[in-house]
Amino acid sequence: MDLQDEPRADAIHVARQTGSGATDGSGARKSQNPKRFQCTHPGCNKRFTRMEHMQRHSLNHTAGDSACPRCSATFKRPDLLDRHMNRHRQRDQEAGGPGCGTLDTRKRSWKAPDGSVVQKRPRPEAGPTGPWTASGFDSSIQVVSPPVSDEGRSGHQYQLGADNEEYFDGAFNVLDARQGSSAANARNDAPSNIHPDLTQSYHAAPRSPERPLSMLSVPETLPQIDPAVREQLLAVIEAANPSIPDQSSDSPIRDHPLLSLNSLQSWLDLYFTQFNTAYPLIHLPTFNPSQLEPLLLLSIILLGATYSDKNAHQLAVCIHDVIRPSIFAHAGFSPRPELWTLQTILLVECFGKSRAGQKQHDMSHLFHGLLINLIRRSDCQSIANVPVPTQDAAAQEKAWRHWAEAEQKKRLALLCFMWDTQHAVLFCQSLCMSAFELRCAMPCSQSVWEAPHPEAWASAWQQSSSYPTTSKSTVPLFLPMVKSYLTPTPGGSASHHDGINALSLVLALHGLMSVSWDMQRRDQTSLGVNSIIGTTSWKDLISKAYDRWKVDFDQYCQEAAAASAESGEDKSSEWATFAAAYGTIYHSAQALLYMDFLDIQIYAGARHILGRPVQQQDYVRSSKVVKRWAANGRERAATAAWHAARMLRDVMAPNIKTNQAESTGTRLADATHTSLFHVPWCLYLASLACWAFHHAKQGRKRSEEDNHDQDDDSDGSDDEMVWDSQREMEALVVGMAGSGKAESSMRDILASQGRRGTNGLVWVVADVLSKVRWGIVHGGVVVLRGLVPMRLINQYETT
Numbered sequence: 001m002d003l004q005d006e007p008r009a010d011a012i013h014v015a016r017q018t019g020s021g022a023t024d025g026s027g028a029r030k031s032q033n034p035k036r037f038q039c040t041h042p043g044c045n046k047r048f049t050r051m052e053h054m055q056r057h058s059l060n061h062t063a064g065d066s067a068c069p070r071c072s073a074t075f076k077r078p079d080l081l082d083r084h085m086n087r088h089r090q091r092d093q094e095a096g097g098p099g100c101g102t103l104d105t106r107k108r109s110w111k112a113p114d115g116s117v118v119q120k121r122p123r124p125e126a127g128p129t130g131p132w133t134a135s136g137f138d139s140s141i142q143v144v145s146p147p148v149s150d151e152g153r154s155g156h157q158y159q160l161g162a163d164n165e166e167y168f169d170g171a172f173n174v175l176d177a178r179q180g181s182s183a184a185n186a187r188n189d190a191p192s193n194i195h196p197d198l199t200q201s202y203h204a205a206p207r208s209p210e211r212p213l214s215m216l217s218v219p220e221t222l223p224q225i226d227p228a229v230r231e232q233l234l235a236v237i238e239a240a241n242p243s244i245p246d247q248s249s250d251s252p253i254r255d256h257p258l259l260s261l262n263s264l265q266s267w268l269d270l271y272f273t274q275f276n277t278a279y280p281l282i283h284l285p286t287f288n289p290s291q292l293e294p295l296l297l298l299s300i301i302l303l304g305a306t307y308s309d310k311n312a313h314q315l316a317v318c319i320h321d322v323i324r325p326s327i328f329a330h331a332g333f334s335p336r337p338e339l340w341t342l343q344t345i346l347l348v349e350c351f352g353k354s355r356a357g358q359k360q361h362d363m364s365h366l367f368h369g370l371l372i373n374l375i376r377r378s379d380c381q382s383i384a385n386v387p388v389p390t391q392d393a394a395a396q397e398k399a400w401r402h403w404a405e406a407e408q409k410k411r412l413a414l415l416c417f418m419w420d421t422q423h424a425v426l427f428c429q430s431l432c433m434s435a436f437e438l439r440c441a442m443p444c445s446q447s448v449w450e451a452p453h454p455e456a457w458a459s460a461w462q463q464s465s466s467y468p469t470t471s472k473s474t475v476p477l478f479l480p481m482v483k484s485y486l487t488p489t490p491g492g493s494a495s496h497h498d499g500i501n502a503l504s505l506v507l508a509l510h511g512l513m514s515v516s517w518d519m520q521r522r523d524q525t526s527l528g529v530n531s532i533i534g535t536t537s538w539k540d541l542i543s544k545a546y547d548r549w550k551v552d553f554d555q556y557c558q559e560a561a562a563a564s565a566e567s568g569e570d571k572s573s574e575w576a577t578f579a580a581a582y583g584t585i586y587h588s589a590q591a592l593l594y595m596d597f598l599d600i601q602i603y604a605g606a607r608h609i610l611g612r613p614v615q616q617q618d619y620v621r622s623s624k625v626v627k628r629w630a631a632n633g634r635e636r637a638a639t640a641a642w643h644a645a646r647m648l649r650d651v652m653a654p655n656i657k658t659n660q661a662e663s664t665g666t667r668l669a670d671a672t673h674t675s676l677f678h679v680p681w682c683l684y685l686a687s688l689a690c691w692a693f694h695h696a697k698q699g700r701k702r703s704e705e706d707n708h709d710q711d712d713d714s715d716g717s718d719d720e721m722v723w724d725s726q727r728e729m730e731a732l733v734v735g736m737a738g739s740g741k742a743e744s745s746m747r748d749i750l751a752s753q754g755r756r757g758t759n760g761l762v763w764v765v766a767d768v769l770s771k772v773r774w775g776i777v778h779g780g781v782v783v784l785r786g787l788v789p790m791r792l793i794n795q796y797e798t799t
Contacts, residue, residue, distance in 0.1 A: 067111040074109045074117050091382075208445035208464040210560055211571055212502050212578035213676075214277050216450050222269050223287050230261050232294040233301070240322040244315065258315050264301055267312065271304030278676055279350075280443070280503070281343065281411055283404045285452045295327055296340045299347040306355040306773065313773060317356050324348060324367065337374045339405060342412055345371050350419070354677040357775030362611055365429075371416065372432045380413035382439045384477060389458035400454040407449070410440045414478065414507055421510040422678050424517050426588055426685065428598045429610065431521070435482055435514035441475045442504040464499075475499040482511030485545040502560070505553050506582055512549060513589050516542045539593045550586050554579065580650045584682035587647035591689055594636040599625040600692045605786045608779070630696035630753070637693055638749040644689035645736035647682065652764065653730045680772045684780040687765040690736065691758045691787060728760025762787045 035047035037054040041061040048054040059077045066081040067074045070088055075081040084103075091103045112118045209216055225233075234254045247256065257263075268289070276282055282300065289297055302323075305316035327333060327344055334341075349371060352364030375381065386406045387399040417433045424431035443449070445464040451457035476499050485508065519538050561575040602614050602622035609618075630637050735756055736749055766784035769777050 071103065072111045074111050091379075208447045208460070208501070209567075210446045210501060211564075212574055213581075214574060215273075216446060218273070219284075219452065222272055223284070223289050225261060225265050225268060225289050227261065229289045229294075229297070230264060233264065233298055234259065236294045236298055236323075236326060237319055240319065240326050242318045242322045244318050256315070258312055263312070267301045267304035267308060267316075268297075269304070270307040271300050274307040275303055279415055280446075280449060281346070281408070281415055283408050284450065286401055286404045293330075293332070293340045293344070295323070295330060296344045296347075298323065299344045299351070303347055303351050303355065306351065310773070313355075316351075317360065320348065320351050320356065320360065321363075324363075335374075335377055337378060339409055339412070342371070342374060342378065342380065343408070345374065346412060346416055350677075353419070353423070354774060354776075358779070359775075361776055365611075368420075369432060372420070375413055375416060375433075376437070378409070380409040380440070381437055383410040383413075384439065384441045386441075389454075389461050393454075396454045396458060400457050403457070407444060411443055413438060413440060414443065417514075418507060418510045419677070421514050421517070422585070425513045425592060426585075426678060426681055431514060431517045433514075434518065435511040436479065438478045438511075441477050442481065442499065442507065443501065444475055445499070445501050476504065478507065478511065481508050482515070485512055485548050486515070486541070488548055500556070502556065502578065505549070505556060506585075509546075509549050509553070509582070509585060509589070512542065512545050513585075516589065516593065543590060543593055546586060546590055550583075553582070553586070581676050581679055583650055584647050584679055584686075587643040588678075588682045588685055591640040591643040591647075591686070593640075594633075595629060595640040595689060595692075596625060597685060597688070598622075599629075600688050601783065603692060603696065604688050604783050606779070606783050626692055627696045630693060634750055634753070635746065638746055638753070640689055641693035641736060642746075642749055644686035644693075645733045647686045648690070648729075648761070648765075649733040649737045651679070651683065652768075653733060680769050680774065680777045681780070683765055684769060684777065684784070687762055687784060690732065690761060694753060694756055694758055695787075697753050725760040725763040728757055729764045732756050732758060732761050759788055 035049050037048045037051050039046045039048075039054060039057060039061075041058065044061065046057060048057065056077065056079070062076055065074075066076070066078055068081065068084055068088070073084065075084065088103050109117050237259070238253055242253070244253065244256065247253070253259065272282075272284055276284065298319075302316040302320055305312045327341070327348070330341075332338060332341060345367070349364045349368060352360035383406050387403045390396050390399055417435070417438060420431065420433045421435075423429050445460070447460040448457060448464055451460045481504070516539075519542065557575045557579040561572040564571040564575070598609055599622035601609060602618055603626040607614055762784045766781050766788075769784070770781050772778075
C-alpha cells in the first residue's frame with residue numbers, strides 16, 4: 001500500500017472497528033503511522049502524518065493575498081481560490097454565458113479597493129444604469145436568505161454570512177429599524193444594506209407599447225398541429241390510459257370526437273389567446289409544436305381546453321388525472337431539469353389548482369414542493385443578464401433563441417412565485433418560495449417578448465432600452481424593486497423608472513405579500529415571546545408599502561391608457577379591467593392584514609378548511625375569534641371591511657363611481673376577468689369580510705333582511721315587495737366604501753356596523769361565482785348560499 005492510500009485505509013479501518021466492536025490493532029496502526037509533523041504556529045497543536053498536509057495547513061495562519069477578481073472574496077490558499085473560480089465558471093455555464101452567473105458564497109473576508117482585507121463586503125460602485133438595473137446589482141446580490149425548506153438545493157448554499165444576512169434579511173431589518181419613527185425619519189435611519197443609489201433619479205426610456213391581458217397584435221396564424229404531432233399526442237394519452245365517462249372499453253381513445261385535429265388545434269389557440277396573455281409563460285414566436293416534447297404540448301393543450309365548452313373541460317380533467325406519472329417516467333426527467341420539464345410540471349399544477357375540482361387541487365398541492373425544489377436546482381431564479389441583439393444576422397438568430405430560453409426560465413420562476421404567494425396569502429396556506437430567493441430580473445417589455453422574428457426583436461430591444469448596443473439591461477431586478485416600496489425614497493416612484501411594465505408591478509406586489517407572510521410567520525413561531533417590533537407596527541408598515549405600490553400602479557395604468565388613446569388605439573377599457581382585476585389582490589392583501597380569513601370562513605359555515613373537515617370545536621373557537629374581532633378590534637375590522645367593500649365596488653358595481661345609470665356586475669362575468677385565477681376567490685373573500693363585519697357585531701339591530709324568513713304568514717298577495725338584490729348589494733358597498741365623490745370615513749363605517757343588510761351582497765356574488773368552473777370556488781358558493789334566508793334559496797338559477 002502506497003502513501004496515497006493511507007487516508008482511505010484509515011477510514012476503512014475506523015469503519016470496521018465501529019461496526020464490529022473490534023479494538024485489536026488500532027494501537028498498532030497509530031504507532032505505524034504517527035502524526036510526526038506538528039504545526040509550529042503559536043497556539044496551534046494540530047499534527048499531520050504528511051509534510052505536505054502540514055505545509056498546506058500552515059497557509060491558514062497567514063494573512064493571505066489571493067482574491068477573486070470577480071467578487072473580491074479573499075483566500076489564504078491558492079487551491080481554495082482555484083476551487084472558488086471553478087464554481088464561478090460553473091454558475092456562468094448554468095446561467096447562459098461568461099459573467100451571467102451569480103455565485104452563492106459564505107465568505108466573510110473581502111478585499112477592499114485600497115487592498116486591505118475587511119469583514120464586510122465592499123459596495124460596488126454604482127453604474128449609470130440606475131439602482132434597479134441588472135448591471136448595477138449583479139455583484140451586490142450574491143446569496144439569498146434561506147427559504148422555508150432547504151430540501152433539494154443541490155449545491156446552492158443559502159446560508160448567510162454577516163453582510164449577506166444584513167442585505168437579504170432586509171425585510172426584517174428594515175421593519176425593525178423603523179419602529180416608532182416617522183416615515184421621513186425611517187428613510188434617513190434605514191440600515192446601510194439598502195443600496196445608496198436608490199435615491200438617484202435617472203433617465204427613463206420611452207414607454208413601450210403594452211396591452212394588458214391581450215397581445216399587441218394577434219398573429220394571422222397561430223402555431224399549427226399537423227397529423228404527425230396529433231399522433232404523438234394520442235400515443236401519450238393512450239399510454240396514460242385515462243378513464244373517460246361514457247367511453248366504452250372497446251372504443252379506442254383516438255376515436256374520441258373531441259380529440260380530433262380541429263379540436264386539439266382550437267384548444268392550442270385558446271391557450272395562447274386566453275391563458276398565455278394573462279400569464280405570459282411560453283414564448284409564442286419560437287414555439288414549434290413539431291419540435292416540442294409531446295408532454296409539454298399536451299399540458300398546454302389541456303389547459304387551453306379548460307377555456308372551451310364543458311365537455312372539452314371534463315375530458316381535459318380526465319386526461320390530467322393520469323398524466324403526471326408519464327412526466328416522472330420520462331427519460332428526460334432528472335434532478336437537474338430541463339426547461340420543458342419545469343414548464344410541463346408548472347402547467348399541470350396550474351390546471352389542478354385553479355382549473356379543476358377539489359381532488360385535482362389537493363393532488364397539485366402534494367406535488368407543489370417537488371416543483372419548487374426542481375426550480376431551486378435550476379438557474380431560473382438567478383437569470384439577470386441575457387443575450388443582446390448583434391449586427392450579424394446568423395448570430396442574431398442564435399442570440400434571439402438563446403434569449404427566448406433565458407426569458408422563459410426567468411418568467412417560470414417569477415410566475416411560480418406569484419402563484420405560490422397567492423395561495424399562501426389569499427388561501428392561508430404555507431409559503432414555499434420566498435421573495436428573497438429570486439435574484440433574477442423582472443420580465444422584459446411586451447414588445448420585446450412578442451417580437452415575431454430576430455429583426456423585430458432587435459428593433460424592439462433598441463426602442464425599449466436605454467443601452468441598446470451594450471450588454472447593459474434596463475430591466476429592473478426583482479428584489480431591489482420590492483425593497484424600494486418597503487424603504488421609499490424621494491422621487492422613487494416605480495412607474496417612472498426604466499424597464500417597468502404592468503407585469504413587473506404585479507410581481508412587485510406579490511413580493512410585498514411574501515414579506516408580509518414571512519413577518520406573520522415570525523410572529524406565529526415566536527412561542528409567545530414578543531418580537532423586536534409589535535405586531536401592529538409591522539402590519540402598519542406593510543400596509544403603507546401596499547399603499548405606495550397602489551399609487552404607482554394606478555398612475556401607471558392611467559398613463560398607459562392615456563398613451564394608448566393618443567396613439568389612436570383607445571385601450572382605456574382594457575386598462576380599467578386590468579386595474580380592477582389586480583386591485584382585488586391589493587385590497588385582499590390589505591384586508592388580510594387585519595382579519596383572520598380562516599376563522600371567518602369557519603364562522604360562515606365552511607365544512608372543509610385546508611383539506612380537512614371542520615369540527616364543532618373549530619366552529620366554537622372561530623366564532624369567538626370573529627365576534628371578538630368585530631366587537632373589540634373595531635378599527636381593525638373596519639379597515640378590513642372598507643378594503644373588501646372597495647374591491648366589491650370596483651369590480652361588481654364599477655359604474656357607481658362614474659354615476660352611470662346602469663350598474664351591473666358584468667366586469668367579473670367577463671371572460672377576460674375570470675381567466676385570472678385570483679379574481680373569483682378575492683370576491684368570495686371580500687363578501688365574507690363584509691358579511692362578518694356586520695353579522696358578528698354583538699347586539700346588532702335587526703334589519704329588514706333578517707325578517708325575510710319570518711314571512712311565512714303572508715297571504716301571497718300580488719302586492720308583496722320585490723327584493724332587488726343588486727340594488728341592496730350596491731347600497732351596502734356604497735355605504736361602506738363611498739360612491740367615488742366622497743369616500744366613507746372610519747367613523748361612517750363604524751357607525752354602520754351591524755345596521756346594513758348583507759343578503760343582497762352574498763346573493764349576487766354567489767350567483768356570479770356559480771358560473772366559474774373551479775371546484776374551490778364552488779365550495780365558496782355553497783358557503784355564501786348558506787348565508788341567505790331559506791325562502792330566497794329557490795331563486796338561484798340552476799347551474
